[in-house]
Amino acid sequence: MAENADPRGLDAQGFIAREGSLGRVPHAFRPVVAAARDRLLDTFGARLHSAYLYGSIPRGTVRVGRSDLDLLVALHQEPTETDRSEARAIDKTLDKDFPQIDGGGTLLVSRAQALSDLETYDLGWFIACLCTPLLGEDLAEYLPRYRPDSLLARETNGDLALFLPRWRDRIAATADTDEARRPLVRFMSRHLVRTAFTLVMPRWNGWTSDLREMAEVFAEYYPSRAEQLRTAAILGHEPTGDPAVLRSYVDDLGPWLAVEYARVHGVKAPRP
Incomplete structure (x- = not known):
C-alpha cells in the first residue's frame, strides 16, 4: 500500500492504492523471488512481456513454510498449452527448491487480454492494484485508476x-x-x-x-x-x-x- 494511502487502502484522491512492493518482500523470501525472476526469463525469454508478484509475499505478510508464491506472467501472445506446462514446471521446481514456500502458482495471460475492454475492471484492476511489477513494462501504465464502486x-x-x-x-x-x-x-x-x-x-x-x-x-x-x-x-x-x-x-x-x-x-x- 502506498505511504499516502489511508487505512482503507485508498490514496489521497480516493482511488484504490496499489498494494505490495518489492521492498516489502521479507529477507527470507528474496532468494525465492530472485530465482523466480531468473526462471521466468530463462523459460519465456522474448515471449515475456511482463511479470508480477501478488499475494502475501509482496505485501510482507507471508509466513515461512506456510504461504505460497503467486506469480502472474503476461506474454506478448496468447499462452499456449506448452507455455502453461512450462509455468507449472517452474512452480514445481521453486516449491521443491525453497522450503520457505508451500506451493505456488503462475497465472498466464496475454498483453492483449490484460488490456482488453472486457477485462478492464477484473484482470486489469487485479494487475494495476494487487500485483507488484517484477519484470518488463508495467501494464498498469495503460490502465485506469480504480475506485471501490x-x-x-x-x-x-x-x-x-x-x-x-x-x-x-x-x-x-x-x-x-x-x-x-x-x-x-x-x-x-x-x-x-x-x-x-x-x-x-x-x-x-x-x-x-x-x-x-x-x-x-x-x-x-x-x-x-x-x-x-x-x-x-x-x-x-x-x-x-x-x-x-x-x-x-x-x-x-x-x-x-x-x-x-x-x-x-x-x-x-x-x-x-
Missing part, C-alpha cells in the same frame, strides 16, 4: 453463480480424505470471503486483502452471516478437511451470496 464489485466477483456447479463437481471428484479436501476448503473459503467483502466494498468505500478484515467489514452489513464469514476467513488460512464445510459452501453460503450479489450489483459481463 459497484462496477468494480460486479466485474470482479459477480460470477459466483457460475462457479458453484463446478465446485460441486470438484467436491464429488475429490478423494474422501481430509488431506485431499483441505486445499478445496482453503480455496473456496478465500473465494467466498473475497466475494462477500466486495459485495459490501462500495458501502464501506475501501479495499483490503486481509481475509479477517474482509470478514469483519462484511459483518457490519450482514450480521446474520457474520459468523459464517469469520469462520471461512480462518479456514482460508488454516483449512480443515471437514466435508460439512464444503457442503455448507455449495448448499448454503455460496447460493445465498450469489443471489444477493446479483441483486445488489448485477451479474458480471459474460466471457467467451
